[in-house]
Amino acid sequence: MAQPDIADYALLSDRHTAALIAHGSVDWLCVPRFDSAAVFSRLLGDTAGSRWLIAPRQGHLENRSYRSSSFVLDSRWRTPSGTAIATDLMPLGPVRDRIDLIRMITCTSGEIDVEVELIMRFGYGTVVPWIRQTVDTANDAVLYAQAGPDSMTLHGPALRSRDFTHVGDFHLSEGDSLAWTLTWSPSHLPVPTAVDSSEAILTTLREVDHWHAELNVGGPYAEAVTRSISVLHALTLRDTGGxxxxxxxxxxxSIGGERNWDYRYCWLRDSAMTISALASHGHYRAAESWRQWLLRAVAGDPDDLQIMYGVGGERELNERELSHLDGYRGSKPVRVGNAASTQHQADVIGEVMLALSGLRNAGLREDEFSWPLQTSLLTLLMERLDWPDNGIWEIRGAPRRFTQGRVMIWAALDAGVRAVRVHGLPGDEKLWRETRDRLKTEILSRASQIGYFPQHDDTAEVDASLLRIPQVGFVDYDHPLMLATVARIERDLIDQYGFVRRYRTTGIDGLPGDEGAFLMCTFWLVEQYARSGRADDGARLMEKALSTRNELGLLAEEYDPAKRSLLGNYPQAFSHLALIRAADALS
Structure with missing residues (x-):
């Protein structure tokens, strides 16, 4: 069976983990956390086909939508004999030691036959659980699967066993409904009881509405911005804020390529930008939660600073390949862990300092922990001032002194200077100011020699990360060097369809093959146009970029405009963050 397009997948999330569902089949679910091993791995070519299918036979999916700003998914089906609506969700709530996936289907007219197939395999498809019929602590009959520390409990109409798979066929007439709940729990605990599906939906919708009530979103792109903020919320671990x-x-x-990475971790850069996005739309309580995660993650010896951490702040993210998985549409290898966690990326401290500066300017007070930590980061930055790095794109080739990274060092020092001057915080303002100014002179001098900002010190190439330069206040958006840089980006990095690639893959990243257009970079160019007197160009490019979303408003990392298909990990926080900035610039 052909794997669905990436855009066919809908996201379900309880803010502990997430599931992806397409055409009635849950093909991806990691339990109990985003970065845990998957129990459904069909998305990545699990030969056992581990998944959970509930769909009308001969059914055509007419449309689907989320309820309000939530991730409660309604899918409307039509068959030759009737119609149905399916509702899927992972309910929100503070309940610990369990993850619930609720699936319901109702015949809305005529008659339908519903097919169910459940294939559970722990450990990314490597572990076949011991499955038996038993009862829960309320004496209700359940299907119970257990392997090592994990268990899955299925409440709902009984399924029959067939070759390590559980299947069912059900006939429904108008008004008839079926409902199942699949629950992960630690295997040493008693078999969990069922949840009330209707109450779970109401509780989830109430919590989402309460959270979104604190947002201030308006303008012509309010719907896109709201959904993007919802995605950021859905990708945030409820317990830690990561x-x-x-x-x-x-x-x-690229389909069939090897540029396949594990994105189920917390990058300091993403967290910092999320803080800024939430603060800019008035949700300071949520921004403070992200700030606390960030401060906990980087606490300790500044020399041990990493660019990314686990969702709980874990530091060991060793990368390995899962050779038993064929990959999405044959794209191997499948990787878990991320070796980039040990890279030096010069821009990261700048992103952190800018985000915390924004909260400070909005009135959030520093405490006895937060400001000393920031001064320690600036001390580390001074020690590594001229180190070459792997850059925002995490190249696996030779480190360079990337211009965007140098600019972010300037931004970090500038934030430190302003913290002392404006907010009266203690610090070596003279050293930071002199280093900041010397660095700016160096960067501008190099750019002036060739007439625009280059990708790094040893090239005349450009890359799309240079669009970040005016965003952090280094120069104005309409500075002559910036406009010249934009012209080079337009010449070298915009493809024939009008989308922006992050750089020309000429070997600097140490990887073979090519990649799609980077949606984040396209949104960055929208922002640049909007703030440099080219609002009409920005609006046109914005519509083009928004057209890459699926009907649920979700974006992946990249886009193949020739095949009109999303590429890369999904849904991707960075793409949604850049969308928010672009919309704000146009509004």
Missing amino acids: IVAAATTSLPE
């Missing part, structure tokens, strides 16, 4: 870059690992940047 935001994962995406819900998946190893969805390819």
Whole structure:
């Protein structure tokens, strides 16, 4: 069976983990956290086909939508004999030691036959659980699967066993409904009882509405911005405030290629930008939650600073390949862990300092922990001032002194200077100011020699990260060097369809093959146009970029305009963050 397009997948999330569902089949679910091993791995070519299918036979999916700003999914089906609506969700709530996935289907007219197939395999498809019929603590009959520390409990109409698979066929007439709940729990605990599906939906919708009530979103792109903020919320671990870059690992940047990475971790850069996005839309309580995660993650010896952490702040993210998985549409290898966690990326401290500066300017007070930590980061930055790095794109080739990274060092020092001057915080303002000014002179001098900002010190190439330069206040958006840089980006990085690639893959990243257009970079160019007197160009490009979303408003990392298909991990926080900035610039 052919794997669905990435855009066919809908996200379900309880803010502990997430599931992806397409055409009635849950093909991806990691339990109990975003970065845990998957129990459904069909998305990545699990030969056992581990998944959970509930769909009308001969059914055509007419449309689907989320309820309000939530991730409660309604899917409307039509068959030759009737119609149905399916509702899927992972209910929100503070309940610990369990993850629930609720699935319901109702015949809305005529008659339908419903097919169910459940294939559970722990450990990314490697572990066949011991499955038996038993009862829960309320004496209700359940299907119970157990392997090592994990268990899955299925409440609902009984299924029959067939070759390590559980299947069912059900006939429904108008008004008839079926409902199942699949629950992960630690295997040493008693078999969990069922949840009330109707109450779970109401509780979830109430919590979402309460959270969104604090947002201030308006303008012509309010719907897109609201959904993007919802995605950021859905990708945030409820307990810790850590935001994962995406819900998946190893969805390819080109079909059949090897640029396949694990994004189920928390990048400091993503967290910092999320803080800024939430603060800019008035949700300071949520921004403070992300700030606390960030401060906990980087606490300790500044020399041990990493660019990314686990969702709980874990530091060991060793990368390995899962050779038993064929990958999405044959795109191997499938990787878990991320070796980039040990890279030096010069821009990261700048992103952190800018985000915390924004909260400070909005009135959030520093405490005895937060400001000393920031001064320690600036001390580390001074020690590494001229180190070459792997850059925002995490190249696996030779480190360079990337211009965007140098600019972000300037931004970090500038934030430190302003903290002392404006807010009266203690610090070596003279050293930071002199280093900041010397660095700016160096960067501008190099750019002036060739007439625009280059990708790094040893090239005349450009890359799309240079669009970040005016965003952090280094120069104005309409500065002559910036406009010249934009012209080079337009010449070298915009494809024939009008989308922006992050750089020309000429070997600097140490990887073979090519990749799609980077949606984040396209949104960055929208922002640049909007703030440099080219609002009409920005609006046109914005519509083009928004057209890459699926009907649920979700974006992946990249886009193949020739095949009109999303590529890369999904849904991707960075893409949604850049959308928010672009919409704000146009509004």
